[in-house]
Amino acid sequence: EDKVVQSPLSLVVHEGDTVTLNCSYEVTNFRSLLWYKQEKKAPTFLFMLTSSGIEKKSGRLSSILDKKELFSILNITATQTGDSAVYLCAGGSKTSYDKVIFGPGTSLSVIP
Amino acid sequence: IAGITQAPTSQILAAGRRMTLRCTQDMRHNAMYWYRQDLGLGLRLIHYSNTAGTTGKGEVPDGYSVSRANTDDFPLTLASAVPSQTSVYFCASSDSGTSAEQFFGPGTRLTVL
Numbered sequence: 001e002d003k004v005v006q007s008p009l010s011l012v013v014h015e016g017d018t019v020t021l022n023c024s025y026e027v028t029n030f031r032s033l034l035w036y037k038q039e040k041k042a043p044t045f046l047f048m049l050t051s052s053g054i055e056k057k058s059g060r061l062s063s064i065l066d067k068k069e070l071f072s073i074l075n076i077t078a079t080q081t082g083d084s085a086v087y088l089c090a091g092g093s094k095t096s097y098d099k100v101i102f103g104p105g106t107s108l109s110v111i112p
Numbered sequence: 113i114a115g116i117t118q119a120p121t122s123q124i125l126a127a128g129r130r131m132t133l134r135c136t137q138d139m140r141h142n143a144m145y146w147y148r149q150d151l152g153l154g155l156r157l158i159h160y161s162n163t164a165g166t167t168g169k170g171e172v173p174d175g176y177s178v179s180r181a182n183t184d185d186f187p188l189t190l191a192s193a194v195p196s197q198t199s200v201y202f203c204a205s206s207d208s209g210t211s212a213e214q215f216f217g218p219g220t221r222l223t224v225l
Contacts (some may be wrong), residue, residue: 097143
C-alpha cells in the first residue's frame with residue numbers, strides 16, 4: 001500500500017533557527033515528490049521534485065530528493081513567524097489518474 | 113475568478129439531508145479532485161476526474177458522488193449525510209499529463225449533526 005511518512009509531526013523553534021523536515025515514501029509508479037505549505041486554509045504548492053540530488057530553492061526554503069533511499073527533506077533557514085504552518089509532503093504517481101498520496105504533515109511553530 | 117473557488121465556505125447540516133459542495137476552476141485544467149481532511153488522517157482522495165465527462169473513485173468514495181459535465185465545474189454530493197462526514201473538504205485541479213502539481217480551493221468546512 002502506498003504511504004508517505006513525515007517526521008517530526010510537530011516542531012517548535014525560535015525565529016532565526018534552521019529546520020529540516022523529513023519525508024519518506026513508498027509509492028507505486030512514483031513520478032514526483034511534492035511539498036505544500038498549509039496555513040489556515042488551502043495547501044499552497046512549494047516544490048515538485050522529480051530527479052535525485054538536484055536541490056530546488058525558493059528564498060529561504062530548499063528541498064532535495066533521494067530516489068534511491070526514497071526520501072526528501074525540506075529545509076527552512078532563518079525561520080520567521082510567518083513560516084508557522086503545516087508542511088505537507090506528497091508522493092505523486094501515474095496510475096489511471098494523477099494520484100497524489102499525502103503524508104500527515106509536520107506542524108511547525110516559529111516563536112519570536 | 114482566479115484559480116479555484118468553493119461554496120459554501122462552511123455549512124452545518126442535519127444527518128440524512130442531501131448536500132452539494134460546489135467547485136469551479138478557471139485555469140482550464142483537465143483533472144479535478146475532491147479531498148477530505150481530518151485531524152490525524154491527512155488529506156484523503158474521495159473522487160477524481162481526469163477530464164470532462166469522466167470520473168473515478170479515490171480512497172474514500174462511499175457516501176459521495178460527483179459529476180463532471182464540463183471542464184470548469186466538479187460538484188460533490190452527499191446523498192444522505194452522516195456525522196462521520198464531518199470534515200473539511202478541498203477541491204483541487206491539475207493540468208494532467210504535464211505535472212502532478214495540484215492547485216487547491218479554499219475548502220468547505222462541513223459539520224453533520
